[in-house]
Amino acid sequence: LSGGQRQRAWIAMTLAQDTDLVLLDEPTTFLDLAHQVEVLDLVSRLNRERGRTVTMVLHDLNLA
Numbered sequence: 001l002s003g004g005q006r007q008r009a010w011i012a013m014t015l016a017q018d019t020d021l022v023l024l025d026e027p028t029t030f031l032d033l034a035h036q037v038e039v040l041d042l043v044s045r046l047n048r049e050r051g052r053t054v055t056m057v058l059h060d061l062n063l064a
Contacts, residue, residue: 003030011039022046024056028063036063
């Protein structure tokens with residue numbers, strides 16, 4: 001698997017746990033721009049539509 005595929009697999013495993021709190025450290029690392037936007041949109045929807053608390057660390061100011 002590429003770095004981006006591995007990162008997406010880790011995110012999927014995290015979300016499959018279906019917890020009320022999601023902690024993500026650099027979830028967009030190794031992803032191309034389209035997948036970065038997709039992941040951030042997914043995280044936003046989880047918070048907005050399902051009421052999950054999401055805490056994530058981002059060092060890319062363009063994504064923060």
